[in-house]
Amino acid sequence: MHDKYTPRDIEQKHYDRWRHLGCFAPAGEGPAYCIMIPPPNVTGTLHMGHAFQDTIMDALTRYHRMRGHKTLWQYGTDHAGIATQMVVERQLNAQGKTRHDLGRDAFEKAVWEWKAQSGGAISSQLAALGGSVDWETERFTMDAELSSAVTRVFVDLYREGLIYRGKRLVNWDPVLLTALSDLEVLSEEENGHLWQFAYPLSDGSGEMVVATTRPETMLGDTAVAVNPDDERYQHLIGKTIDLPLTNRAIPVIADDYVDPEFGTGCVKITPAHDFNDYDIGQRHNLPVINILNPDATLNEAVPSDFQGLDRYDARKKVVADFDALGLLRGIDDHRLMVPRGDRSQAVVEPYLTDQWYVKIEPLAKPAIAAVKNGDIRFVPENWSKTYYEWMHNIQDWCISRQLWWGHRIPAWYDGDGNIFVGNDEADVRAHYALADDITLERDNDVLDTWFSSGLWPFSTLGWPEQTERLATFYPTSVLVTGFDIIFFWVARMIMLGLKFAGDVPFREVYIHGLIRDQDGQKMSKSKGNVLDPLDLINGIDLDGLLEKRLTGLMQPHLAPKIEAATRKQFPDGIPEFGCDALRFTFATLATTGRDIRFELGRIEGNRNFCNKLWNAARFVRLSTSDAVAATPTPSTADRWIRSRLNATTADVHRHFEQYRLDLAAQALYDFVWHAYCDWYLELAKATLNDEAGSDGARAAAQQTLVDVLDAVLRLLHPLMPFITEEIWLSYGPQANDDTATLMTAAFPDSEAANDDPAAEADIEWLQSFTLGVRQIRGEMDISPGKPVPVILGNTANDDRDRLKRLGRLLSRVARIESIDEIADQDLSMAATAFVGELKLLVPLAGLIDIDAERARLARQRDKSAADLAKVQGKLANDKFVANAPADVVSKERERLDSLEKAVADLDEQIARLG
């Protein structure tokens, strides 16, 4: 061990060694424990959210591995259809090419090449984070085995009637030129207008005024609807209007959907370009006139002077034409929800196309039941409500995408458009008994990425083969993920897992919060507030950080603002904190809330904690290098720290089982810093350096120092794998064992035999005594090194007994010169402190600042008096005495006693000071 804690010297070497030793593969003899990594985008990099999530998964994995479970953290990546295709297309665009220049096969090849080139980034980042995934069984959603699982599921669902192809309105992205599922469309309120158009009645008897936010769609109107009960329009139902700008007459129909209160109570109906209108059209057998091309320009179904116009240009022209015709009745500002594609940000069009759908209700029912009956448990529990909310309103899932990158749909068409679904063309021909001379053409579309992600928990384990891995690890133990993909991913895994793997995909779903910046803002490139986990581990100078944040900005005009904010927040860049500090920080942030603010102060504090542990370990090494050869005789302090350790161990187990890594981290931080370092190390020093002490006591202290350190390292290892391994390998038998590693050492269990309430009470007494002396010392400006005499008042037999047993230790720790019970001097010149009722007096004739001491005592007195008043009030209340539990009442009585004495003692002491 070096004198100084420098994370970069100790981290990566251990990771390489673990890999070399094969520690990441499932090995334990115990029950299986498995976590599936939510597969990151293969061409992406890990951001803070990933690092946070990976830390949680790794901590859980390491915890169970150390407990001897047969533990698998399944790693792999996702092909991420649209996202990846966009990245590669952007690269092509930069070279002045499009994917169409390459053609489908060459484009796919280019994506595979990009994957090979960039796919390693995530792996090395995960390694830098200490992630103990099983590298040997890494999977990719487009691997041959996983792809054949996808095909198998598609074919089975199709043959069971749960997948169908249909012409319907879908969410169409006119930039990416593909259909999207409902989930991939994000609607936001934007400023727009509400136009009022007059539609003349065909019989010349007047006009109907309709309101619309989308004027251009009137070219596809096939009806005007009113509410059947709306008396204003009763007489018009069944008549027709002459649709301006077109040569069409369209009917006036009645439908409950229309709200008579809104606008004029007349609604234009465009079945081809609005989901509601489509439904109304179906109900009334209206024609469906599609007026758009796939890129949202107007097609040949509209008058020639509109053909080829972009939808927004067409909008302007429609409005202008209405105005020219004298049919424009008004333009109002209007807030409306605008649907945009989550990837392209393009305004999505409802568009009539042939797509593939999963009939979802038969799959959703058992998936709802699985959560309801407890087969799957959400943690925290309330997320199950979100899950139910969506599952009860779930719509059929559009799974086809007009992309080139992804799993191609296993459907073939003959010349007549008949559909044949099968594992491959040969399977199709066999299954449908098709003659050899029939030519088949394969569907061009690929599947939604989430279709393959939904199979992840079993496809990675070998399904549909009944492999040993599948039998061992399915259902997996827990899914660790963010609430943002409960619908996208969690729900679909549950549905598909139940359907195809015959059981739930995981027993528990641990939903964690989303990492935000110190101001609660989402971290994003365009906001310029992104932190790279690796920069927190390794540190980065200001220039490097600026370069990262400012290059490749989509909106370069934001650069000056981002630069200024970055310079202000990180004037000296980011210092090196190390992986362990980052992980420990993530653990402390893993609370039950939904948003998590990441502040540099937290990680700095935890880096200091690493340093503390490091130095404590150095101290242990130094003080145990010369082993005292004697039979250990454990002291009260030894028994105390073991008892505290035992309680901490139990806490850590409980917190891990309940996914409260924040509490586990806090319990360990508190024990290591405030019990072990602050107190036990000081007590041990007193014992080891006490020339009058026994060898047995020294041997016991040495033993305890090492034993507790050893346990602490094990307990901390799941959260801080590197520093614990480094320290652990530096002493004891494992130091000389080339194959030893803390990774597979046993995680401590708490044992009732180690509980020692008597020792805890003794040391608590010693601590209060010491605290009292320190308070006096601190307030009276007495130098910490100067031993002080202490005179006792109100001494009880317990105190005398403890003084006899612990007095020597106490004197050394608290630097007390002498302890006397008899006051044979003038105590008015003394500072006072209380240990319960025991009164400590430090005579300080000539040294004491009377005013300061009086003020200090008065503060204490006031506080005690206030507490006393409360307790008196309680005990004076008959109902309290009658109804409160007996132990609460007696506790209050005891408190009353001691507070009364404390106030009296303080009054007396204040009086004595004059």
Next chain:
RNA sequence: GGGCGAUUAGCUCAGGGGUAGAGCGCCACGUUGACAUCGUGGAGGUCGGUGGUUCGAAACCACCAUCGCCCACCA
């Protein structure tokens, strides 16, 4: 419109029917042989508001306020 969550010390957050907590920050003191990435002491809160349940509420319930998130077809 429906659903969910938050409101506790200057900041970031734990906690939870019976004495209000941590980290960071702040003030004072300190070169005590593990650690100044430290030590010792200290200041700082009527736990968003109102009402209810209870012997007792910061905690449980209702309502309100403020903030945030998710879902939803009002032209």
